[in-house]
Amino acid sequence: MYLQKMFSCSQLLARPNALQTFKRAASQGKNPSSSTFLTLHAVRQWSNVPFFTVPLARAHGKSFAHRSDLRQAKRILVKLGSAVVTRGDECGLALGRLASIVEQVAMLQNQGREMMIVTSGAVAFGKQRLRHEILLSQSVRQALHSGQNQLKDMSLPVLEARACAAAGQSGLMALYEAMFTQYSTCTAQILVTNLDFHDDQKRRNLNSTLHELLRMNIVPIINTNDAVVPPPEPNSDLQGVNVISIKDNDSLAARLAVEMRADLLIALSDVEGLYDSPPGSDDAKLLDTFYPGDQHSITYGTKSRVGIGGMEAKVKAALWALQGGTSVVIANGTHPKVTGHVITDIVEGKKVGTFFSEVKPAGPTVEQQTEMARSAGRTLASLEPEQRSDIICALADLLTERKDEILSANKKDMEHAVSTGRLSPAMLKRLSLSSSKLNSLSIGLRQIAVSSQDSVGRVLRRTRVANNLELEQITVPIGVLLVIFESRPDCLPQVSALAIASGNALLLKGGKEAANTNRILHELAQEALSIHGVKDAIQLVSTREEVEDLCRLEKMIDLIIPRGSSQLVRDIQRAAKGIPVLGHSEGICHVYVDHEASVDKAIKIIRDSKCDYPAACNAMETLLVHRELLRSPLFDQIIDMLRTEHVKIHAGPKFASYLTFSPSEVKSLRTEYGDLECCIEVVDSMQEAVDHIHKYGSSHTDVIVTENEDTAEQFLQQLDSACVFWNASSRFADGYRFGLGAEVGISTARIHARGPVGLDGLLTTKWVLRGEGHTAADFSEQGSMTYLHENLPVAQVLPGRRTTS
Numbered sequence: 004m005y006l007q008k009m010f011s012c013s014q015l016l017a018r019p020n021a022l023q024t025f026k027r028a029a030s031q032g033k034n035p036s037s038s039t040f041l042t043l044h045a046v047r048q049w050s051n052v053p054f055f056t057v058p059l060a061r062a063h064g065k066s067f068a069h070r071s072d073l074r075q076a077k078r079i080l081v082k083l084g085s086a087v088v089t090r091g092d093e094c095g096l097a098l099g100r101l102a103s104i105v106e107q108v109a110m111l112q113n114q115g116r117e118m119m120i121v122t123s124g125a126v127a128f129g130k131q132r133l134r135h136e137i138l139l140s141q142s143v144r145q146a147l148h149s150g151q152n153q154l155k156d157m158s159l160p161v162l163e164a165r166a167c168a169a170a171g172q173s174g175l176m177a178l179y180e181a182m183f184t185q186y187s188t189c190t191a192q193i194l195v196t197n198l199d200f201h202d203d204q205k206r207r208n209l210n211s212t213l214h215e216l217l218r219m220n221i222v223p224i225i226n227t228n229d230a231v232v233p234p235p236e237p238n239s240d241l242q243g244v245n246v247i248s249i250k251d252n253d254s255l256a257a258r259l260a261v262e263m264r265a266d267l268l269i270a271l272s273d274v275e276g277l278y279d280s281p282p283g284s285d286d287a288k289l290l291d292t293f294y295p296g297d298q299h300s301i302t303y304g305t306k307s308r309v310g311i312g313g314m315e316a317k318v319k320a321a322l323w324a325l326q327g328g329t330s331v332v333i334a335n336g337t338h339p340k341v342t343g344h345v346i347t348d349i350v351e352g353k354k355v356g357t358f359f360s361e362v363k364p365a366g367p368t369v370e371q372q373t374e375m376a377r378s379a380g381r382t383l384a385s386l387e388p389e390q391r392s393d394i395i396c397a398l399a400d401l402l403t404e405r406k407d408e409i410l411s412a413n414k415k416d417m418e419h420a421v422s423t424g425r426l427s428p429a430m431l432k433r434l435s436l437s438s439s440k441l442n443s444l445s446i447g448l449r450q451i452a453v454s455s456q457d458s459v460g461r462v463l464r465r466t467r468v469a470n471n472l473e474l475e476q477i478t479v480p481i482g483v484l485l486v487i488f489e490s491r492p493d494c495l496p497q498v499s500a501l502a503i504a505s506g507n508a509l510l511l512k513g514g515k516e517a518a519n520t521n522r523i524l525h526e527l528a529q530e531a532l533s534i535h536g537v538k539d540a541i542q543l544v545s546t547r548e549e550v551e552d553l554c555r556l557e558k559m560i561d562l563i564i565p566r567g568s569s570q571l572v573r574d575i576q577r578a579a580k581g582i583p584v585l586g587h588s589e590g591i592c593h594v595y596v597d598h599e600a601s602v603d604k605a606i607k608i609i610r611d612s613k614c615d616y617p618a619a620c621n622a623m624e625t626l627l628v629h630r631e632l633l634r635s636p637l638f639d640q641i642i643d644m645l646r647t648e649h650v651k652i653h654a655g656p657k658f659a660s661y662l663t664f665s666p667s668e669v670k671s672l673r674t675e676y677g678d679l680e681c682c683i684e685v686v687d688s689m690q691e692a693v694d695h696i697h698k699y700g701s702s703h704t705d706v707i708v709t710e711n712e713d714t715a716e717q718f719l720q721q722l723d724s725a726c727v728f729w730n731a732s733s734r735f736a737d738g739y740r741f742g743l744g745a746e747v748g749i750s751t752a753r754i755h756a757r758g759p760v761g762l763d764g765l766l767t768t769k770w771v772l773r774g775e776g777h778t779a780a781d782f783s784e785q786g787s788m789t790y791l792h793e794n795l796p797v798a799q800v801l802p803g804r805r806t807t808s
Contacts, residue, residue, distance in 0.1 A: 129171025261327030271336025276357030380508025429618030450744030455504030489567030590620030655684030
């Protein structure tokens with residue numbers, strides 16, 4: 004049974020029990036009343052409407068301090084500005100946009116949250132209806148009087164806003180009802196004016212009505228009654244927490260949010276949020292977070308194309324709500340790429356729009372850290388190679404000189420990780436540091452220091468384009484790197500040294516499980532950088548930034564390098580918006596044992612590839628065995644060795660077919676176990692092994708064990724992986740073992756860096772052309788010059804000087 008009964012707003016505000024009366028009358032099958040101001044839409048029978056109160060997630064009274072806390076918001080008010088609800092021509096509603104907003108509100112309501120909407124749109128909807136009626140009326144009159152089929156040009160009178168609102172309210176609510184009905188969600192309309200808030204009794208009754216609607220799991224849809232709205236009270240705006248003049252839907256939303264003790268107010272408009280200067284100006288920057296003391300630092304532009312409130316009104320209303328204990332986010336509700344998830348993204352704590360917070364962080368924001376890193380990084384890139392080498396050597400010394408501090412911090416992280424039990428044994432091993440690990444790190448950093456002597460400014464190519472016109476291609480830093488790593492604090496000094504050597508600024512985001520270790524290691528990196536005044540070139544993000552939010556800083560970050568699980572890499576690749584990601588999502592490495600393999604070599608390589616460090620991305624996950632070896636002593640020795648090492652074996656389909664009693668059959672041939680587990684599969688030839696790897700591998704590292712050189716060379720040439728080895732463990736796929744000093748990761752991409760990415764992988768190039776007034780016209784058919792394009796000996800271009808080699 005659908006109920007669409009009308010109540011007067013004044014009746015409801017004057018009679019606190021009107022809603023209960025309506026419910027009782029409806030349950031008895033009676034017609035309660037009729038008017039045009041408050042419409043209660045029930046999309047289910049009253050007997051099926053749940054009447055319950057879900058406890059609030061927190062005690063109201065203080066707004067949320069951080070975006071991530073917005074996930075706890077229980078009672079949410081969504082304000083839809085005129086620009087969000089109306090079409091571009093201001094005559095009619097933006098139906099697609101409105102539908103996506105309704106879907107999000109209904110979804111959050113069905114999650115158990117209490118949703119309210121303050122909406123505009125009645126005037127636009129009414130204008131559309133009245134224009135249609137006027138045009139129809141004029142066309143009929145002209146047809147009667149002219150007697151001609153062709154009508155004269157018709158001009159429309161100026162439509163009065165109050166009349167438009169009166170004509171549009173019922174249609175607007177009918178539209179909301181139809182949309183929410185699709186999600187089995189009840190709605191109720193309430194129209195208010197400023198006078199309703201000046202009368203204490205009416206205000207209490209309104210509060211009671213709204214609470215009752217929320218208790219019955221109904222979404223209240225509230226709007227100013229623009230058909231009768233009086234002018235705002237003079238000199239009554241923002242006179243404290245209990246007073247705000249209802250001039251527009253911004254102030255109405257703020258007032259209701261405080262009155263109803265809402266946890267969150269989402270104000271959707273046609274701008275991305277709050278800027279430090281008018282949007283559209285060259286230097287305008289979107290403010291991620293706005294603090295009450297920052298009003299003096301911003302200027303306001305013009306107001307929206309529709310509506311009566313501008314950004315200044317929105318900010319005032321937001322600050323008033325914030326003062327009353329409600330968190331506020333101002334965001335864009337009109338952008339086609341984000342409208343479909345803008346509300347849910349905000350509630351999930353994602354960086355959307357401008358978040359209003361009373362708690363200002365002690366340190367810089369991540370945006371400020373990135374700016375600081377970029378500025379210092381440019382200075383770092385301009386240093387002499389010897390100076391960058393000095394910094395890296397200083398960091399290498401600090402790793403051993405201050406090892407007691409480092410190990411003490413690491414001990415705290417390990418103890419906390421063990422006590423919580425959240426990390427797997429493999430992750431705990433990655434988290435752990437030791438004196439020997441620090442010594443190895445120090446040695447690797449010194450290798451990087453040596454290689455940094457010939458990095459930035461290296462000339463790759465010189466060409467004489469024409470007489471007195473020379474072109475050079477030289478290496479330069481990429482810019483700002485973002486490295487995200489899990490449970491591996493040893494990654495921090497390695498990546499820092501590579502960034503220093505390549506002249507790149509660096510933003511680091513480590514896992515919270517290594518917070519203490521990362522903090523001391525970052526302090527040491529900045530201490531080393533201070534030698535040449537570039538301390539800020541490396542920044543550690545310690546704020547509560549979500550990884551997905553960092554991946555959206557496409558205007559500030561030039562390359563993202565994830566170091567961690569395959570799931571982390573996949574998540575970052577999915578979240579990165581316009582920023583290249585260097586890495587591999589999986590490390591499915593194969594070892595193929597040919598029928599001409601050496602027994603001793605095969606046993607050693609398989610043991611090392613699988614058992615040395617099972618959690619590493621370069622560990623063997625699938626063992627391919629030539630069919631002729633199945634009945635041989637070599638195969639028996641391989642199986643015995645794996646059992647001795649406690650490796651769990653999964654049989655591939657072909658291998659299982661040869662066995663009467665086989666190990667558990669593999670669920671997928673494309674599995675990265677990351678533990679003492681592996682798959683064994685049988686192939687008939689080297690070519691079949693290559694085909695298998697191409698189909699199920701991840702292009703990381705693959706190995707052949709054979710004494711036949713021709714077979715090995717075919718394998719190495721045909722296989723399209725970042726690393727291909729002959730008679731060597733897959734564990735050699737590592738920057739340190741390759742002599743790169745360290746690596747920022749292993750890339751399986753087809754462009755730029757591939758395999759272990761060291762110093763060269765963090766450089767790009769630029770072209771430098773030196774001429775003497777040359778123009779392209781000089782080389783046209785009528786010009787006097789011709790191209791030479793002669794290759795020249797390479798010269799080194801280093802900061803501050805130029806030498807020829």
